[in-house]
Amino acid sequence: MRGPRSFIAVCAAVSVLLSFVLACSPGGDKTGGEPAVSRSPSWVVVEPGTHPGLLFSAPEIPALRQRIDGGGLAAEAWQKVLERAEAPAEGDRRAEKLAAMALVYQVTGDREAGRAAVELLKTVLAEIDPFVYHREIDSDFFATDRWPIPLAYAWDWLYQVMDQQEKALILGAIENWIKALYEHTESWWWQEASYNCGAIPVGALGLACTAIQAETSHPEFEKWFSSAVRRIRRNFFPNAWRDGGICWEGPCYAIVGLENPVQFGEALRRTGGPDILSSTAAMKAMQYLMFQWLPQEGCAPIGDNTNYGRRVFAAEYLLGIGATADGPGLWTFERYTDRRRLDPLIAFLWYPAGLEPVSPADAGVLTSRYFEITRNRAGYLFSRSRWDDERSAFFAFATRYENQNHQHYDMNTFLFSAFGEDFGTHKNIFPYGHEHHGVDFEHNIVIVDQGGMPADDRSNSCGDDASMYGLLTGLGTGHFADYVRGDAKDSYQDRSLPSTLPAMRAERCCLFAKQGPNPYLLVADDIQKSGLEQDYHWQWYAPVDRVSGAGTPDDPLLLEGDSACCAISFIRPAKPEIGFEVVRGGSQRYPLELGLVRCNRRGLRVQYVALAAAWEKGAARPEVRPGPAVEGCPGAVSLWVEGETFRDLIVWQPEEDCETRGEEVSCGGLATDGFLAMVRTDRKGKVSGYVLGDGTRLDFGELTLVSAPEPLSVSADDFQVHATGRRQARQNLPPLPAAGKVRKLQPGAAVYADGELVERLESAGQMVKIGI
Numbered sequence: 213m214r215g216p217r218s219f220i221a222v223c224a225a226v227s228v229l230l231s232f233v234l235a236c237s238p239g240g241d242k243t244g245g246e247p248a249v250s251r252s253p254s255w256v257v258v259e260p261g262t263h264p265g266l267l268f269s270a271p272e273i274p275a276l277r278q279r280i281d282g283g284g285l286a287a288e289a290w291q292k293v294l295e296r297a298e299a300p301a302e303g304d305r306r307a308e309k310l311a312a313m314a315l316v317y318q319v320t321g322d323r324e325a326g327r328a329a330v331e332l333l334k335t336v337l338a339e340i341d342p343f344v345y346h347r348e349i350d351s352d353f354f355a356t357d358r359w360p361i362p363l364a365y366a367w368d369w370l371y372q373v374m375d376q377q378e379k380a381l382i383l384g385a386i387e388n389w390i391k392a393l394y395e396h397t398e399s400w401w402w403q404e405a406s407y408n409c410g411a412i413p414v415g416a417l418g419l420a421c422t423a424i425q426a427e428t429s430h431p432e433f434e435k436w437f438s439s440a441v442r443r444i445r446r447n448f449f450p451n452a453w454r455d456g457g458i459c460w461e462g463p464c465y466a467i468v469g470l471e472n473p474v475q476f477g478e479a480l481r482r483t484g485g486p487d488i489l490s491s492t493a494a495m496k497a498m499q500y501l502m503f504q505w506l507p508q509e510g511c512a513p514i515g516d517n518t519n520y521g522r523r524v525f526a527a528e529y530l531l532g533i534g535a536t537a538d539g540p541g542l543w544t545f546e547r548y549t550d551r552r553r554l555d556p557l558i559a560f561l562w563y564p565a566g567l568e569p570v571s572p573a574d575a576g577v578l579t580s581r582y583f584e585i586t587r588n589r590a591g592y593l594f595s596r597s598r599w600d601d602e603r604s605a606f607f608a609f610a611t612r613y614e615n616q617n618h619q620h621y622d623m624n625t626f627l628f629s630a631f632g633e634d635f636g637t638h639k640n641i642f643p644y645g646h647e648h649h650g651v652d653f654e655h656n657i658v659i660v661d662q663g664g665m666p667a668d669d670r671s672n673s674c675g676d677d678a679s680m681y682g683l684l685t686g687l688g689t690g691h692f693a694d695y696v697r698g699d700a701k702d703s704y705q706d707r708s709l710p711s712t713l714p715a716m717r718a719e720r721c722c723l724f725a726k727q728g729p730n731p732y733l734l735v736a737d738d739i740q741k742s743g744l745e746q747d748y749h750w751q752w753y754a755p756v757d758r759v760s761g762a763g764t765p766d767d768p769l770l771l772e773g774d775s776a777c778c779a780i781s782f783i784r785p786a787k788p789e790i791g792f793e794v795v796r797g798g799s800q801r802y803p804l805e806l807g808l809v810r811c812n813r814r815g816l817r818v819q820y821v822a823l824a825a826a827w828e829k830g831a832a833r834p835e836v837r838p839g840p841a842v843e844g845c846p847g848a849v850s851l852w853v854e855g856e857t858f859r860d861l862i863v864w865q866p867e868e869d870c871e872t873r874g875e876e877v878s879c880g881g882l883a884t885d886g887f888l889a890m891v892r893t894d895r896k897g898k899v900s901g902y903v904l905g906d907g908t909r910l911d912f913g914e915l916t917l918v919s920a921p922e923p924l925s926v927s928a929d930d931f932q933v934h935a936t937g938r939r940q941a942r943q944n945l946p947p948l949p950a951a952g953k954v955r956k957l958q959p960g961a962a963v964y965a966d967g968e969l970v971e972r973l974e975s976a977g978q979m980v981k982i983g984i
Contacts (some may be wrong), residue, residue: 260497408469
């Protein structure tokens, strides 16, 4: 048996030093109720050549046996492992059977079962030429790991029941498989494993190398092994996974490329190699997915590859759930995972024993969370009115600041649902291969002229080659409502055509008021493409085949669902020109129809201010009407929203100069310099909620609600007050810390500053200092 190789020895030393630094550092991110990443190793380290050792070691087998009779997901997965091991299989289906048989031997100790697995292993290795196999699969990167993964586990788990002659024979055959996989990978564009395509073969390559590292003497082994470690560690994890647990290419591509790198990373650190997992955001994937998951089920379709159901939950997420002690993540995983698609082997091994699933509501997880994609620049906001309720109101806002290909998340697009109904969506209306897949008019944004960006796609770009340099310029989240603002002017430059220019301005501001009987979404747009008059089309997709109404406050557009309705009222323009059509898309297998509402305008610089309010059937429709005249800014507008138990006054003003603050404006007793402000009163006229978007002050009558030296955003109601510092996305700088005075509306209201709980005092009606 050979000792650890020099490459791995060096990496292991660096890993130990890094682990020491992490152990001495403060805990993980504490914002938004997110569990902190565990800083102490939770895996057993063995010497290379110790078998089993890749995903578990001999001392851990008794604990695995306890899972068989423990009930729950792990026991269910074990039954599927047994079924797979015992089922007849031919061709490539023997690969998963082989791995299952090997695991059954390790867990049960049945030597006869182990010998049967060895015989199958020898048969397969004799029948299949790895070089011919890889020539035949050609560009199918999905097939590259079909045999290397089970071969790695078979070597590790069946080692004890092989004789010396068999070991020599099988080792040589596995070396051939590794060589063939490496050479095949080197011949394709995905060789560096920057994204999911290459992570599949490279992760499999790394796992196979880890399995035989102590026994092999192959002269090319160092090259194979070091390339796999480097590419997964430096390319895949940093490029494909962003802070907060979000995959750059979306939830479906997350599971496509994650399995092999995570299994490789776990095996690598368990055999004394570097720990390439603890530092990657992939270990927090479930904490992200929990927020993108719709209340009524399904992955919120903010991009062109996120319209997926329960298959977005991968068994590999269980490792991160355990490492981060993520009880809400485990609860979500168990409740929504499509167990028919779940890898039973990994689910059995990595189910976090001893971790209690707890619903997000019971765990006190905040209802809103912003996930940054490009640091300081842009990302996604997900919000809901409450957890664990399929009728919860839901809102998502997405913008990106980077080159894009098939994931294609359009600038400032949004989703809106309430009472279990999707009122504002787009659901990947044009799938891969469709001539319109990924174009701008696929999403809920403002289209200029005929749209169609990108107009000149590369032939291999899946029909959506573009660069969306959008900025998230304003943000304020909270229990009561959420405020978000995006600047998409650079996104209106079609980079597939060198002659096009960005827009002169393209700002969108949204207010999602989610508490109370009538959740609603305000969308305010201010756009100017050029110095010439052009046609503009404000878009809203909904799963309806008809609408009624003129789009005015007196006669709003009506979207009718099964159990609830939504009315869209335009305050600006006062007389909207409305168009509606049913757009047919989807694939032949999954046809899809969505209704498309358009508000059409022609002008030099145009503005839209629209409010969509929802109500349950049988209840009264909330009233929306223009508010008092706004003093202090000619372009500002106000409106009233009134339901059975509340009355909201909203003021929005355009951002005339991106380098200056908002103007001092006032109307109806409300005074502010924020770009958006809202005050809610109950039937007795008492303030029961308020929102300030990027301002230094908010007064209502004689009551000061917010006072701050620098602009910030605040969302407050009787239960929670949230203050969020001003973003500096245009300057590519981190947000400023929230600082100022905010008013608590009830004694027990919790006060948060930038996601951190800062006060929970019994102090009714007092101004609370934060950051000063």
